[in-house]
Amino acid sequence: MTPNIKPLVAGNWKMNGFRNSLSELGAMTAGYDIAMRNRIDMLLCVPATLIFAAAQEALGTRVHVGGQDCHFNQVGAHTGDISAEMIADSGGTAVIVGHSERRTDHGETNAIVKSKAEAGLRGDLLTIVCIGETEAQRKAGETLDVLKDQLDGSMPDDSTAAKVVVAYEPVWAIGTGLVPSAADVEEAHGFMRNNLTDRFGDKGAKMRLLYGGSVKPGNAEELMGIANVDGALVGGASLKAEDFLGICAAYEKLC
Ligand code: 13P
Numbered sequence: 001m002t003p004n005i006k007p008l009v010a011g012n013w014k015m016n017g018f019r020n021s022l023s024e025l026g027a028m029t030a031g032y033d034i035a036m037r038n039r040i041d042m043l044l045c046v047p048a049t050l051i052f053a054a055a056q057e058a059l060g061t062r063v064h065v066g067g068q069d070c071h072f073n074q075v076g077a078h079t080g081d082i083s084a085e086m087i088a089d090s091g092g093t094a095v096i097v098g099h100s101e102r103r104t105d106h107g108e109t110n111a112i113v114k115s116k117a118e119a120g121l122r123g124d125l126l127t128i129v130c131i132g133e134t135e136a137q138r139k140a141g142e143t144l145d146v147l148k149d150q151l152d153g154s155m156p157d158d159s160t161a162a163k164v165v166v167a168y169e170p171v172w173a174i175g176t177g178l179v180p181s182a183a184d185v186e187e188a189h190g191f192m193r194n195n196l197t198d199r200f201g202d203k204g205a206k207m208r209l210l211y212g213g214s215v216k217p218g219n220a221e222e223l224m225g226i227a228n229v230d231g232a233l234v235g236g237a238s239l240k241a242e243d244f245l246g247i248c249a250a251y252e253k254l255c
Contacts, residue, residue: 001224001254002193008165008208008231009248010043010128011238012068012096017050022057027241029061032248037062039255040231040248043126044238045096048082055091066094066125069102072115074122084123094126096233098154100171110153118156121163128165128210128233129154131192135172143170143184144191151195159196161206166192167233173213175235182226185211189228217246224251 001007013021025044032042043064046054054065071081087095097120098113108116113129120127131150133143147168156164168188173179180188189209196204211223212233223229231251237243 001226002209002228002230005206005208005230006039006041007224007251007255008041008043008210009244009251010045010066010094010096010165010167010210010231010233011244012045012099012212012233012235013047013050013238014068014101014235015047016239017047019050019053021239022050022053024239024241024244025054025057025063028244029058029063031241031245032061032063036248036252039252042248043094045094045128048087051087051092052090059091064093064126066092066096066128068096068099070095070097070116070119070123070125072112072119074119084119084125088123088125092125094128095120095123096128096130096167098130098150100130100132100169100174104171110150113150113154114156117154117159117164121156121158124163126163126165127156128167130167130169130212130233132169132171132213138170138172143188147188147191148195151192155196155199159200159203159207161203161208165208165210165231166196167210167212168192169212169233175214177214179214179219179223182222185223185229186226189226193228215247217243217250220247220250221253224254
């Protein structure tokens with residue numbers, strides 16, 4: 001945690017979820033009571049097909065709905081893509097950019113991620129920029145170099161604490177049940193905080209830094225207790241309201 005920063009618990013449904021899955025979102029909004037709302041921000045990033053319906057489901061609940069990627073242009077001949085403005089038009093208020101699955105599956109470079117993050121800001125979306133090392137990079141002792149390279153290359157120059165969030169997701173921890181040691185998370189997040197503060201000053205000092213990778217109700221409290229961990233980006237455990245609310249409840253205890 002960082003003093004005076006309200007944590008964000010963000011779910012990433014990835015390519016999961018059909019219209020009937022929105023009952024889970026209904027249960028999440030029901031469990032997001034006043035005490036939790038006052039302590040934690042909640043966001044669910046759903047497939048593009050569900051953004052509109054999810055935003056309708058969450059209307060008036062203060063649970064935010066977002067997309068998982070956006071094109072860097074506003075409109076144009078880009079078959080299959082959606083823009084930040086389209087996410088906003090569907091009722092979404094946030095977008096994830098630079099997830100490792102996009103960097104790997106779609107060859108997204110830091111420069112592409114940066115332009116997508118700039119598009120997120122242009123569309124007035126809360127923009128979550130993902131970074132993280134692979135297992136090979138960690139074994140080679142390159143973790144902090146990779147984080148520096150990705151931060152320097154992917155963060156928009158006009159990043160603000162209100163509109164940009166950074167998610168540290170070690171690629172080897174995603175969907176594997178593996179989690180780095182508390183000392184490794186602390187080192188990575190401390191490094192990110194210094195990098196962002198050097199570049200963005202007070203804005204970097206106040207920016208939310210999420211940890212992502214096999215976050216579950218059982219390990220959430222320990223992860224959240226680590227310095228400079230200001231929330232979580234949750235994959236698998238965001239699919240079920242019980243798990244997602246369990247993570248939020250673990251965080252709430254510490255706030
Ligand atoms: P898991 O929580 O399933 O490991 O996924 C993490 C992730 O990639 C969130 O963006």
